[in-house]
Amino acid sequence: MRLDDSTLSNLPADLAAQIRELDFLVRSAHRLNTSLELRKRLAIITEIVQEGLKCEAVSLLLYKEESGRLRFYVAANHIRPEGEHYELGLDEGLAGWIFKNGLVVRIRGAASDPRVQTECGGRIQLPIREVLGIPLQRGHRITGVIEALNKGEGGFTEEDENLLRSLSDTIAVSLENALLYRMIQREKLETESLYRISLKLNQTLKLKEILPLLLDLLKQAIPYHAAAIYLTDAEGKDVEFFMGQGYDAASERQAHLKMGQGAVGWVAKTGKPLLMEDVAQDVRYFRARATTRSELVVPIVSESRVIGAFNLESDHLGMFNKSDVKLLTTFASQAAISIERARLHEELLEKRRLEQEIKIARSIQEASAPRRSPEITGMGLAGLNVPSRQVSGDLYDFLAVHPGHTGILIADVAGKGVPAALVGARFQASMRAEIRNNYAIATILGRVNDLLLESGDAGSFITAVYGVLDIKTRRLTYSNAGHNPPLLLRADDRVEWLWEGGTVLGAFPHLTFEEQFVTLEPGDIVVFYTDGITEATDGRGEEFGSERLVETVRKLRGKSPHVICRGVVDATRVHEEMSQADDLTVVVLKASLPTDK
Incomplete structure (x- = not known):
């Protein structure tokens, strides 16, 4: 809602101006959050800068690491089509100078500035008289440049510069999120296209x-x-x-x-x-x-x-x-x-089709697994996934949340084969994207749940546990989304099950989740696992169950997390007489003891 000027008329002029600016910034942030689609956000950014600075046009360039150059995304209000690339070197144009030096520039009489002429390069037809240019930053990293063009009578002022500085932070975050969303959508499209092609x-x-x-x-x-x-x-x-x-x-x-x-x-x-x-x-x-x-x-x-x-x-x-x-x-x-x-021959090719489908599913599953376990002072962390012949939707991940904190994710997608692997890959990408926004654990699960519903994977739901370990305090904060409860085996042999959280993901809209935390003491062990472990059955139909899981971990408590993971999987496979019907996935977090092997 826009402020009514009549409500500010009795305030001191400076205070009224500050309130108007704050109101404009709040409305601008709200407008930028109305769409994650990049071209729409670029259009909104252009409109916001024009409205706030009363300028004729806007240009926006972003740094492209693959080329080491600045690419125009908006050139004098023209949002450039996908694939139509117009780039500047960091030693070219006014934008290159701003990016390289990290400085704000205000220019009157821009037509005589050679940097402006180089930047236009015959591609921007608008006669440029005044420029206010500012670097876009995320933390200490410059990600691009935004330029307001042609203020008109009086030129750009210090107040304009301050307003654009204030807007630039919101714009930089908005663009980063839009580019990340586009990357995720492209990966989703690529993966889905591969699957549709494999069917066709x-x-x-x-x-x-x-x-x-x-x-x-x-x-x-x-x-x-x-x-x-x-x-x-x-x-x-x-x-x-x-x-x-x-x-x-x-x-x-x-x-x-x-x-x-x-x-x-x-x-x-x-x-x-x-x-x-x-x-x-x-x-x-x-x-x-x-x-x-x-x-x-x-x-x-x-x-x-x-x-x-x-x-x-x-x-x-x-x-x-x-x-x-x-x-x-x-x-x-x-x-x-x-x-x-x-x-x-048709028979030979049918066999190859099935093998290729499994290969795709396994490659997606293997690509989602961490390459190695993170090294954590005073803690041990390891994971193991043994896929079944059919390949289901188990996954686990270790995530760098921010310094001093490590994220632990385990999940099980309903179904098997390529569809389950695809849903799992999208889920993992969504989790990584939301974690970058530094939301609370419960908020992350709620947002990812809504993204899963929006993706249109009818009948696909996911159980998961996501936790964040504070390495300094050894506090593990977690939320359980309908998953098998992780086992917490205390050093004094007490057993706890980590149930708190909510229901499964991808089944119902607008879910809320609870968070809980546990503090780990030396010798405490947390075991995350999927239902392939506890529901593994022997020839008589008897499940491995939670009691066998506890006893197995007790026997291995003096070992490293890697050995415990392997021991749990081996015990499960022995129980089901090596006829593995489901993926077996285990993650072990252990507060280390000096005697650990």
């Missing part, structure tokens, strides 16, 4: 039906202006155009290449991907389209043999990057499976 590629043996669908799905993950699939002939001497989008008929007829000829022929011959940011600078480019500026080609490989190539072309310079190379290579692997299936 296994629906028919007719490549003419499958591959056009593949190109459509591919475009959702990697935007392009033209795409083609090439296949090698039986002798491996030529590369032939199989199908494509965005080419005229004449180009398609001419697209018959010798091995090694052109970019596609080179990839087919070497088996290596080729990324061309500017095709005009690479002699290997075979001109099939007059408007192509950048190109990406990856091989389609089956059993170490190149059987074809994927070719993507864009009308923009530098449209593709290393992440696209990796993703397209994965797409190509999927295509290779289908192409080979069309050449092989």
Whole structure:
């Protein structure tokens, strides 16, 4: 709600101005939180700065680590389209100077400043008279530059500078969150596209039906202006155009290449991907389209043999990057499976499809696991996941919350195979994103629950426990979202179960969760686990159960967390006579004793 000026009329002018500024900043922050979509946030930022500073236009640039340059996201109110890259070096333009020096700049008579002319570079048509530029910062790190253009009579003032400084913190946080959200959405889209492709590629043996669908799905993950699939002939001497989008008929007829000829022929011959940011600078480019500026080609490989190539072309310079190379290579692997299936017996190919699906699920699950356990003074921490043959949705993670605090996450997604692995990957990405915002544990679980519901995974729910260990005080604060209660075995042999929290995630909207804490003394052990441990059954249908879990940990209490994890898994597998029906996941946190082994 905007303040009514009449309510401020009786206040001193300075106080009224301060209240108006505070009201504007609060309203601006609220507007920025209305959408996580990047382009909408850029539009809101532009409107807010124009409104607050009464300026004609706004430019906004962000630092891109992969190029070491500043990229225009807004150029004089023009929000640049995805893929249309206009960048400045850190030694170029006024924005480069501001970023490099970390200083605020106010300029009148900007038309005569060579830095402004360099920055415009013929791409910004607006005549620039005045500039107020300020670095965007997150902590001590400069992330970009925002510029207000053309104040008009009187130029930009110190009050304008102070207001833009105040806005810049909110803008920097807002942009970081929007970029993180876009990254998560892209990862989600990529993972879902891979899954949909794996399904499409296994629906028919007719490549003419499958591959056009593949190109459509591919475009959702990697935007392009033209795409083609090439296949090698039986002798491996030529590369032939199989199908494509965005080419005229004449180009398609001419697209018959010798091995090694052109970019596609080179990839087919070497088996290596080729990324061309500017095709005009690479002699290997075979001109099939007059408007192509950048190109990406990856091989389609089956059993170490190149059987074809994927070719993507864009009308923009530098449209593709290393992440696209990796993703397209994965797409190509999927295509290779289908192409080979069309050449092989149906029974053999069905077996390969199942193996590939499990491979995808396992790779997602393995990628989500920590590479190593964090080293914590006075504490031991370890985790172990032994996947079942079907691959279910178990996961665990160790998270760097902030200095002196370590996050511990264990979760179990309902279902098995690729769908469970995909939901688990999205859940883990959402948790990591929310943890960066430094919310309380209960708040994080509530927000992630709503994100799971918004993702539309009908019938998919997750049980989880998330805790944060204060290393200095040995206090473990946790919340249990419908998961098996972690076991706390005290050094004096008392047993506690960590139940406090709430219900499962992803089933009901607007949930609230409780937090609880325990303080760990030397010799105390906390065991997080999934239901694959306690519900493992022997030949008589008897479960491993919580009592056996307690006894197993008691026997191992003098050992390290790594040994305890392995011991619990081994005891479970012995109980179920090695016929593992579910994932077995254990995380052990132990307050160390000098005698631990």
